[in-house]
Amino acid sequence: MASAAVVTGLGMVATANAYAASGCRVAYSAPSQWPGGFTANVEVTNLGDPVNGWSLVWTFPAGQQVTQAWNANVTSSGSQVTATNVGYNGTIATNGTVAFGFNGSWSGANTAPTSFTLNGVACTGSVGGSTPPPSSPTPSRSTSPSPSVSPSASPSPSGPPAVSAMAAVAAMQPGWNLGNSFDATGADETSWGNPRVTEALLDTVKAQGFKSIRIPVTWGQHHGAAPNYTIDAAWLARVKEVVNWALADGFYVMINIHHDSWQWIANMPGDRTNVLNRYNALWTQLAAAFRDSSAKLTFESVNEPQFTGSSGDAQNAQLLNELNTSFHRIVRQSGGGNATRLLVLPTLHTSADQARIDELTSTFTQLNDPNLIATVHFYGYWPFSVNVAGGTRFDATTQADLVGQFDRVYNAFVARNIPVIIGEYGLLGFDRHTGTIQQGEKLKFFEYLGYYARSKQLTTMLWDNGQHLGRTSLAWSDPELFAQIKSSWTTRSGTAYADQVFVPKASAITAKTLALNLNGTTFQGLRQGTTDLVSGTDYTVSGSTLTLTASALTRLTGSRAYGVNATLHARFSQGVPWRIDIVTNDPPIVSNATGTTSSFAVPTQFRGDQLATMEAKYADGTFAGPHNWTSFKEFDVTFAPNYAAGTITLKPEFFAEVNAGSRVTLTFHFWSGATVTYYVTKATSGSVTGTIS
Structure with a gap:
């Protein structure tokens, strides 16, 4: 008997494959997963007589839900899911395959389903005999919404x-x-x-x-x-x-x-x-x-x-x-x-x-x-x-x-x-x-x-x-x-407000706090190399605030040489650890200098600190240099630190848009929070003078 399809005016489709040799194979995969969600692909291969109109049914073992589907109409009743063909993929030839996909939600586990039925026949990977006709067609309403064409x-x-x-x-x-x-x-x-x-x-x-x-x-x-x-x-x-x-x-x-x-x-x-x-x-x-x-x-x-x-x-x-x-x-x-x-x-x-x-x-x-x-x-x-x-x-x-x-x-x-x-x-x-x-x-x-x-x-x-x-x-x-x-690509990682903790050399060591960004993880501990720091002694955590104790910082900074004295890693329940450098610093010191618009550098003792940005203003408060809609200039384009050489270079691109004869106040902002003021004046000849006052 030939297969029959019943189509109603509402777009309902039912199939009856009477006494046809039947069998099928399903390949189910979830190539992409994220917290609470996943994407799945389903490939259905018909091993029996040609199918005209199909319905694939499975049960999710862990309560997952389909939230969005493509190349199939998908409905759910509890944990049971039914996927039916859309208009262009209703026919599956013998040994032919159709594919569809969906996005889903999950919690706890995302265990893949292991059993499927195609038009009521279990998909075992082989032809399993004949399928008796249903007593009446079971309609399935298309769930494809769309006021616009998809x-x-x-x-x-x-x-x-x-x-x-x-x-x-x-x-x-x-x-x-x-x-x-x-x-x-x-x-x-x-x-x-x-x-x-x-x-x-x-x-x-x-x-x-x-x-x-x-x-x-x-x-x-x-x-x-x-x-x-x-x-x-x-x-x-x-x-x-x-x-x-x-x-x-x-x-x-x-x-x-x-x-x-x-x-x-x-x-x-x-x-x-x-x-x-x-x-x-x-x-x-x-x-x-x-x-x-x-x-x-x-x-x-x-x-x-x-x-x-x-x-x-x-x-x-x-x-x-x-x-x-x-x-x-x-x-x-x-x-x-x-x-x-x-x-x-x-x-x-x-x-x-x-x-x-x-x-x-x-x-x-x-x-x-x-x-x-x-x-x-x-x-x-x-x-x-x-x-x-x-x-x-x-x-x-x-x-x-x-x-x-x-x-x-x-x-x-x-x-x-x-x-x-x-x-x-x-x-x-x-x-x-x-x-x-x-x-x-x-x-x-x-x-x-x-x-x-x-x-x-x-x-x-x-x-x-x-x-x-x-x-x-x-x-x-x-x-x-x-x-x-x-x-x-696969998970979240914990981070923090900063990856540096600054300990001023010129003052007594005190406890330091650092805000953690848990990003859905839980904090697991601090480690230096292969050694775990001791909770309660070396650090404490209250909510998302990490506090490093004064005693721990005293040990970690050692002789308190300028720069990075120790590196810690905050470990979380997932993702990569967050590096935290313990840095000894003092406010940077700059010195007077002369040069030209094509070659000018500010002598700088960074003293363990690093440059974050630079502001430039004229005496009347207006903004100097390129991007004159902001006082903060572009890093590497108008200025650049050289830590090895002990300089901050002011580039020709900066001076190209500075008024000759006008004094410019520069404010250097450092990652410790320190700021340093410096003054430069460009002459009409192209010479530049820089002073600390």
């Missing part, structure tokens, strides 16, 4: 993917960028100072726990002239070689059109036809070159799109929509694996501002393709990210900026089952060196970023142009930073 609610031109976009993007977490190699704008991948990419480098990245690699590629200097814009064969072959190495390592891989965005695509407002023809020609060639590559290869339409000389937001949105939709059409029509390949579309500037998100949401609705991914970039609250305007700490303002951006992309995309990749993240100050932001504040930023991205189901790709993982050494330049980043 791209995951309908198939791409050639049907749904074997694995949903949400599931694939979850499996891509965490990701890493191969920055400043193929995106270099010179003759080859070494033109920005990095060595040629090696298989050993990719193997190392894999060994660090990364699941995906974004390979930015700039094509502008590697193709011929109009009208064909033929890509240089050697360049394309080299890109393909590295892509294939990464795929062979098991990575998900993303390639794109990178710095072309500002090199020539930005000219689109005034040269639309030529720019679009060039862009289309490149993607036509790339789609053909990679059409048969693994489904783990994804394409990103363009990096950080921007337009020069446009009439404003409306035209910017129209031009980016034209690029994204043209990219989508070209790739989909190229066939092969490209018919369902995951495609990544950015917002304008890859910004998470609401207006930019709304523009991209409109494009997604227009394309109506379940195999699309949204992408934005995140480099933190700008004053903190570059250390300007007093943004020295990972404070409530900096945290709120992160929460706002991640919440906006979650609400616009993830909540509609559209996955999001943070295609680049980091801190902008890293472009100079990773010390632009104080170490402890930096660690708190990355701890929270990893946690909050995980809670919003965002896949993150660390921007690394060689400043993190050495391309030759294959070692982390800041192992403590990477340890914090890696821990944040």
Whole structure:
């Protein structure tokens, strides 16, 4: 007897597979889990006669609940869950597989279910005989809400993917960028100072726990002239070689059109036809070159799109929509694996501002393709990210900026089952060196970023142009930073208000307190090396306040030489320990100096302290130097400490925007809380005089 499907006017579906040979196999996995939540993937393989309309039932063993699903309608009754097909995946051929996914909540344990039934037949991994018809069809109402169209609610031109976009993007977490190699704008991948990419480098990245690699590629200097814009064969072959190495390592891989965005695509407002023809020609060639590559290869339409000389937001949105939709059409029509390949579309500037998100949401609705991914970039609250305007700490303002951006992309995309990749993240100050932001504040930023991205189901790709993982050494330049980043992929870590406790040398030693950020953990103790400090004698904890006793500090500071005398680690119930340096210090001392606008340094006895920021004001209280909307200048751009040399350099960029003949009052702020005042005057000749009074 043939299978029958009953469809009501309310969209209810019931199935009856009378006397059909039946059997099934279910693969259930939860590749991503965070406190209280998880993402699960379910693959159902039909081992019997073809099924037209399916219902999969299981029972959660630990009381988990489904909160959101894609590629299936899911309902629950207590611990029993029923998943039924959506319109495009109701038919499962013999030995065919359908996949769906969901987000869930849990408490106590997240034990996987072990038994499933498909249309009433237990999935044992083999054909188990026939299934008698039910006495009457059992309807199941679709739970897909949506006043707006969700791209995951309908198939791409050639049907749904074997694995949903949400599931694939979850499996891509965490990701890493191969920055400043193929995106270099010179003759080859070494033109920005990095060595040629090696298989050993990719193997190392894999060994660090990364699941995906974004390979930015700039094509502008590697193709011929109009009208064909033929890509240089050697360049394309080299890109393909590295892509294939990464795929062979098991990575998900993303390639794109990178710095072309500002090199020539930005000219689109005034040269639309030529720019679009060039862009289309490149993607036509790339789609053909990679059409048969693994489904783990994804394409990103363009990096950080921007337009020069446009009439404003409306035209910017129209031009980016034209690029994204043209990219989508070209790739989909190229066939092969490209018919369902995951495609990544950015917002304008890859910004998470609401207006930019709304523009991209409109494009997604227009394309109506379940195999699309949204992408934005995140480099933190700008004053903190570059250390300007007093943004020295990972404070409530900096945290709120992160929460706002991640919440906006979650609400616009993830909540509609559209996955999001943070295609680049980091801190902008890293472009100079990773010390632009104080170490402890930096660690708190990355701890929270990893946690909050995980809670919003965002896949993150660390921007690394060689400043993190050495391309030759294959070692982390800041192992403590990477340890914090890696821990944040799976759990929270306890931190503290600071990673330094200052003990003034010129005064008697007294107890010191430090506020702990427990972040859902519990404090376990303090350790110096392999020795545990004694609770009640060396320290006490009251709530989230840690107090180091005077006797412990006396022992730890020893001879009280300036600088770090001892290093402790606060241990918590999970995550990485928090380092606490015990530092002996006194207020820094500065001295008079002369120099020029191109070479001027303030002689400084730091006496164990470290510089946090610098203010600059004229005598009337107005702000001096660059960024004249704030008195606090940009670290490393206008000033920089040199602890080994005993100087604070004032850079030409600072003096370039200082009035000649006007005395500038500088206030140096140190991490101990000390402040030191200094005065500089720039002459019209370019000479500079610095005094302490």
